[in-house]
Amino acid sequence: MIRHLTALLLGASALTACAAGPDYRMPAPPSLAAAPFIGAANPNLTADPAQEKWWALYQDPLLDQLVSDALAANTDIRQAVARIERARASLRGAKSDRLPQTNLDASESYSRTSAVRSLPGFDRENWVFDAGLDLSYEVDLFGRVKRGVEAARGDLGAVQADADGVRVAVIADTVRAYLDVTATAERLAVAERTVQLLDQSVRIAGARFDAGRADRLDVIRVTSLRDQQKAAIPSLQADRDAALFRLATLTGRTPQQLPDAVRAALRTPQLSQPIPVGDGQALLARRPDVRAAERRLAADTARIGVATADLYPRITLGGSVGSTALGGGNLFGGGPLNWLLGPLISWAFPNQESIRARIGVAKADSAASLAAFDGTILQALEETERALSTYAHAIDRMRTLSAARDEAARAARISLARQREGQIDFLTVLDAQRTLAGAEAELATASRAVSFAQVDVFRALGGGWRGAS
Numbered sequence: 001m002i003r004h005l006t007a008l009l010l011g012a013s014a015l016t017a018c019a020a021g022p023d024y025r026m027p028a029p030p031s032l033a034a035a036p037f038i039g040a041a042n043p044n045l046t047a048d049p050a051q052e053k054w055w056a057l058y059q060d061p062l063l064d065q066l067v068s069d070a071l072a073a074n075t076d077i078r079q080a081v082a083r084i085e086r087a088r089a090s091l092r093g094a095k096s097d098r099l100p101q102t103n104l105d106a107s108e109s110y111s112r113t114s115a116v117r118s119l120p121g122f123d124r125e126n127w128v129f130d131a132g133l134d135l136s137y138e139v140d141l142f143g144r145v146k147r148g149v150e151a152a153r154g155d156l157g158a159v160q161a162d163a164d165g166v167r168v169a170v171i172a173d174t175v176r177a178y179l180d181v182t183a184t185a186e187r188l189a190v191a192e193r194t195v196q197l198l199d200q201s202v203r204i205a206g207a208r209f210d211a212g213r214a215d216r217l218d219v220i221r222v223t224s225l226r227d228q229q230k231a232a233i234p235s236l237q238a239d240r241d242a243a244l245f246r247l248a249t250l251t252g253r254t255p256q257q258l259p260d261a262v263r264a265a266l267r268t269p270q271l272s273q274p275i276p277v278g279d280g281q282a283l284l285a286r287r288p289d290v291r292a293a294e295r296r297l298a299a300d301t302a303r304i305g306v307a308t309a310d311l312y313p314r315i316t317l318g319g320s321v322g323s324t325a326l327g328g329g330n331l332f333g334g335g336p337l338n339w340l341l342g343p344l345i346s347w348a349f350p351n352q353e354s355i356r357a358r359i360g361v362a363k364a365d366s367a368a369s370l371a372a373f374d375g376t377i378l379q380a381l382e383e384t385e386r387a388l389s390t391y392a393h394a395i396d397r398m399r400t401l402s403a404a405r406d407e408a409a410r411a412a413r414i415s416l417a418r419q420r421e422g423q424i425d426f427l428t429v430l431d432a433q434r435t436l437a438g439a440e441a442e443l444a445t446a447s448r449a450v451s452f453a454q455v456d457v458f459r460a461l462g463g464g465w466r467g468a469s
Contacts, residue, residue, distance in 0.1 A: 019143020020312065021305025024150070024298045027370065029377050034281035039388025044395055048276035050286070054458045055175050058269035062261055063178050066251055070174040073252025077170055080163035087156040094152035097138065097145045106131040132322025136344075139315040147305030154299025161292035168288060172459035174250045176452060180243035182268040183448035188236045189266070190444045191229060194437045198226035201433060205426060218426040225430060229437055268451055275391075275457055283384060284377060287462035293376040297369040304366055307358040313347040380462075387460040391453040398446040401439065408432070408439040 040047055051057065055067050071077065107130045118124045140146055201222045208214035248258040284290050319341040348355060415432040418424045458464075 020308035024301040046274040050278040060269040069251040080166040087159040091152040100137040103134040136318035142309040142312045144309035150302035157295035165288035177247040179451040184240040187444040293373040300366040300369040304362040316344040384460040387456040394453040405439040408436040412436040
């Protein structure tokens with residue numbers, strides 16, 4: 001009997017038929033999506049293939065270590081990995097429907113029969129032993145199981161791409177936080193130098209006042225300017241502390257556990273080469289959000305087949321073998337043995353409206369996923385072009401402010417020299433120093449904006465996930 005059942009199941013597994021529902025075909029992106037980027041025509045950018053471990057372009061060992069720490073210990077990445085394991089378990093569950101399902105049961109009971117119902121010569125009290133094995137196998141004639149596996153595989157791919165997207169975001173946020181730490185340290189240094197310069201001006205104005213060569217108002221004005229610049233220092237210190245705390249969280253640490261080397265970092269790392277950006281075709285193949293949207297579309301397309309298969313009969317081959325005996329001695333004998341073998345056909349017919357409703361829902365979900373896929377492509381291209389444009393204009397602004405700072409420094413030196421010679425009053429000197437202080441602060445802020453724009457470019461390009469997976 002077992003041989004016959006096994007042969008029947010193997011024969012059923014060899015049956016093939018067309019799976020219900022549409023076969024998935026990845027939609028083609030817009031033809032111009034693969035073209036070079038509009039913003040790539042910039043001396044600070046190159047059309048070379050984008051680098052995966054892009055943070056290595058900064059050539060900063062401390063930054064490399066922080067990124068490694070974030071990839072290993074960041075809590076968002078740990079959640080994403082857990083979601084991958086959940087999707088893998090769901091895929092295993094879907095694949096298990098391809099296999100025969102078995103169920104083994106055994107029981108024992110002690111019973112007493114009333115004197116009225118008991119037969120002469122039989123004991124009224126008995127132990128009853130029951131054991132059995134049930135075996136069933138769904139013949140996937142219309143592809144319900146096959147489409148279910150396809151849907152689960154698409155879900156897994158989407159979750160894996162989402163995890164890559166989390167890694168991209170964590171890497172970018174870690175680099176951005178580190179650059180914020182160093183850039184704010186440079187802004188602090190600029191503010192402290194400005195205060196030191198104004199301290200010197202206060203001493204000069206005080207000496208000139210004591211010598212009767214300046215008015216008391218000059219001392220008040222330069223002291224007021226010095227105090228205004230000094231008041232900006234606590235705010236910058238708070239900004240740097242916030243960046244340090246953010247960096248600690250990104251790398252899976254408490255603020256107290258952040259390495260001293262990070263707190264001592266004072267110089268912002270600079271790129272020694274133009275940023276390689278590649279083209280649109282490579283971008284769409286690399287961006288995790290595009291891959292996730294494509295996999296979700298594949299999964300939702302497969303679910304149309306899962307729902308459509310319910311329109312047709314579901315055939316299940318099954319069998320059972322068991323034994324029931326009074327007392328354990330006869331349990332495995334020939335007399336108590338019983339077995340059952342046969343197919344089961346179930347079909348929701350003729351009322352199939354609920355099934356067709358589920359098909360409609362699945363088709364609507366697939367259409368929404370297709371729209372989301374197309375929108376994700378457009379958004380990826382838009383984000384990249386915007387990041388490239390912002391980076392180019394940030395560099396132009398920084399260069400202009402650098403030239404303005406140099407001119408302001410030159411004007412401050414000239415005005416101070418002329419004031420010492422008595423050619424101009426101290427108010428002119430004060431105005432030149434105020435201009436220089438503002439130019440220094442704006443340049444430091446612009447340098448920080450350039451660093452952030454670099455990170456935005458790298459993040460838009462979607463790199464960094466291959467070596468981290």
